[in-house]
Amino acid sequence: MHAQARENFSGRALSLAAGLPLCRRRPRALYVHLPFCARRCPYCDFAVAPWREGVGLEARYLAALEAEARARVPAGFRARTVYLGGGTPTELTLDGLRRLVDLLRPWASGAAEVTVEANPRTLLPRKLAPLVEGLGVTRLSLGAQSFTPRLLEALGRFHRPEDVARAVRLARDLGVPGVSIDLMVAIPGQTPADVEHDVDAALALEPDHVSVYCLTYEPGTPYHRQRRAGALVAHRPGAEARMLGLVRRRLRAAGFEHYEVSNYALPGRRSRHNRVYWRNHPYVGLGNGAASHLGGVRLMNHRDPLAYVEAVERGGEAVAEREALEPARKVRETAYLALRTSRGLDPGRFLRDTGVDPRAFFSDELARLTELGLVTTRGQRVVLTGRGVSLADAVGRELL
Ligand code: SF4
CATH class of the missing domain: 3.80.30.20 (tm_1862 like domain)
Known part of the structure; x- marks a missing residue:
């Protein structure tokens, strides 16, 4: 990824450096x-x-x-x-x-x-x-x-x-x-x-x-x-x-x-x-159907156990899908995963992890979710309400 490049996502310019702290x-x-x-x-x-x-x-x-x-x-x-x-x-x-x-x-x-x-x-x-x-x-x-x-x-x-x-x-x-x-x-x-x-x-x-x-x-x-x-x-x-x-x-x-x-x-x-x-941090996954998340790339292994074994026997690995995560996608995923936790979306931590201020980047989505009673603020942090916990998948769809 090139930090100088820029892309436009939902009308908002996002430096491609976004998400890189996590990837590194x-x-x-x-x-x-x-x-x-x-x-x-x-x-x-x-x-x-x-x-x-x-x-x-x-x-x-x-x-x-x-x-x-x-x-x-x-x-x-x-x-x-x-x-x-x-x-x-x-x-x-x-x-x-x-x-x-x-x-x-x-x-x-x-x-x-x-x-x-x-x-x-x-x-x-x-x-x-x-x-x-x-x-x-x-x-x-x-x-x-x-x-x-x-x-x-x-x-x-x-x-x-x-x-x-x-x-x-x-x-x-x-x-x-x-x-x-x-x-x-x-x-x-x-x-x-x-x-x-x-x-x-x-x-x-x-x-x-x-x-x-x-x-x-x-x-x-x-x-x-x-x-x-x-x-x-x-x-x-x-x-x-x-x-x-x-x-x-x-x-x-x-x-x-x-x-x-x-x-x-x-x-x-x-x-x-x-x-x-x-926290959307990197990890190593081994075995059939396992995902790895390394250097900003998500790797997904063959799901079928025999297909996995045969692929490794042939070529030393069994990657079925390889996806370089776009910064904007990574930022959105990170926000959704954070919101699923009781700590919620902590602007300071999010900025450190992704290089993006979530209050600015997600201002429209958070306003909508607040209006629907699905998220609320606790101090600086944004957290799911009780209703938001029950409808966490819907919150995910809004953010992703
Ligand atoms: S088959 Fe049953 S025990 Fe095995 S992973 Fe699925 S749910 Fe769990």
């Missing part, structure tokens, strides 16, 4: 995607390989990860935060997990925060132990979704509520200090009483972090087809918002801070890794 930052976060799952959940459109399809792929996948890491990771990179996501990382075999630890150690050892996602049903001490010993796992993220058996069945999940409690105990026995629990709302047939029950059951396990998502019906999934066929009835947006409001009130009453639209944490226990995404 060195990445300090590492995401590693492990696609294997015991089976595919009917609502899931993540880049996963159900175990039956993944059999035989593990050794090639790990070899591809190693080759990709050598090609992709910048010289001198040491991760401050590491996130092993998927998929279900702990679906790897024991040998696979040991190999994963060995291949990540040069970049990941000594990281301040290491998170691993796990399925409550299939997590075993012998699976978690090598990750704890080899990488120093500090957080376990459990896909509980619900503690109501009929809702777990509706989601096609095969774990039981008691599996989540067992997995939490296991993590604590192995000395993992942080536990995050994922909950889902707007599950077909879910009532407000079910939501309260799920939040209370999660709180009873004393997690330090809770993530809450609305069920979505992604094209190509069985859930999407069933909804179109009328076999599944989705909740109306108003009901979803009320459920999210219920969760918010209950978690806040329990001392949790609602620090990002979908995320709650006890004081001092926020996810440091996700903060990198929310």
